[in-house]
Amino acid sequence: MTTVAAIIKPTADAPFEVGTIERRAPRANDVVIDVHYAGICHSDIHQAREEWGKAIFPMVPGHEIAGIVTEVGDAVTKHQVGDRVGIGCFVDSCRECENCLAGEDQFCLKGNVATYNGREYDGEPTYGGYSKQIVADENYVLSIPEGIELDVAAPLLCAGITTYSPLKHWGAGPGKQVAIVGMGGLGHMGVKIAHALGAEVTVLSQTTSKEEDGKRFGADHYYATGEEGTLKSLRGRFDLIINTVSADLDIDAYLSTLKLNGSMVFVGLPENTQQFRVFSLVGGRRSLAGSNIGGIRETQEMLDFCAEHGIGSQIELIGADEVEGAYDRVVRSDVRYRFVIDTATIG
Ligand code: NAP
C-alpha cells in the first residue's frame, strides 16, 4: 500500500479537508498514475452532498482524471511509464456480460466499479481523482493523445464522453438540428463536439449571458429559455435535444421543439421524478431517452476525435483549497465551463 495525499469529504455535511488515503500496491495488470489534474463534475457534487441517496464516506470524488504513468505491473501491455493517460467514471466491469462483450461496459449487467463512491468487486471502497495518485487496471485507463494538454483533457473523461456518446448514437451530423440544453460542463462540451460532428447546433440556456462563448464553441444559434415564448418559437425545429440540466424542466415544452421522429435525450440527472404528457410523444413519433457516459472503447474514440479536431474543455484551474467555493459556483450555474483541480496544490 502507498499513502497518498487527497482532498477528502469526511461526511455529506462536513467541508473538504486535505488528508491521506491508501492506494493498493500495483497488481500484474495495474497501472500507477501520478494524477496531474482532476475535473469537477456536477455528479461529484450530487454524491458528495448525498443528493442521490446514501453515499460512501470518507469520499474522494473525481472521475475526470488526467496524469502520467509512473509504474506498471508485470502483465501490463497497453501503457508504459511516462504515458499520458486518463481515467473516467469507472475502473472495472465484469468483462463477460453481454453489454461488456459488446463494448458497452458502462452498462455492465453486474454493475461496473465506480471510480469513487463505489466498491471494487472484492469490497474495497474506491477513491477518485482529487488525489495525487491512483492505481487502476490497464483496461480502464485511456490514452490521452498528444495535442491535448492534460488540464483541458481531464474533463473529456466524463463531460466529453457523456455528450459524445449520445450525439453519435442518435446520429448528430451534417443536416441535423441539434439542441444542447444547459451550457455548463457537459453542455459546453456538447456544443463543441456536435459542431465538430457537422450538426447545426443550438444552445438553450437560461439566459443569453454566455451567448458569445457558446458561439465561439461552435453554436449556430443561442436562445434564452428564461424569456417568454422561446420554446414556442422553436416548435418542430430539432432532430435531437441533449438535456444536460440537473433541475426539473417543463419536458412537454421541450418535446414540442422536436421534429417528427426527433429524440430528447437526458444526460442531466435531476433528483426528482420528472413528468411529461404522452401526447407530447405520440403527436410526432418522438422519443424520450437517456444516456450514461460511454464505454471504454468509445471513450478512447472520443479522445482521438477531440485531438483530431483540436477540442479541449474550457477550464478554470483551481487549487485544493478552492473546491468548496467551486462547488457553490457550479450549483449557481456560474461555471466557465469546468473547474479543474491542479493536484500539485494538494498537501
Ligand atoms: P453543470 O456544469 O452545473 O451544468 C448544468 C447546466 O444546467 C448549468 O450550467 C445551467 O446552464 C443549466 N441549469 C442549471 N440549473 C438550471 C435550472 N434550474 N433550470 C434550467 N437550467 C439549469 O453540470 P454538469 O457537470 O454539466 O452536469 C449536468 C448534469 O449531468 C448533472 O446532473 C450531472 O450529475 C449529470 N451527469 C450525467 C452523466 C451521465 O452519464 N448521464 C455524466 C455526467 C454528469 P445554463 O446556465 O446555460 O442555463
Ligand code: ZN
Ligand atoms: Zn461526471
Ligand code: ZN
Ligand atoms: Zn459486464
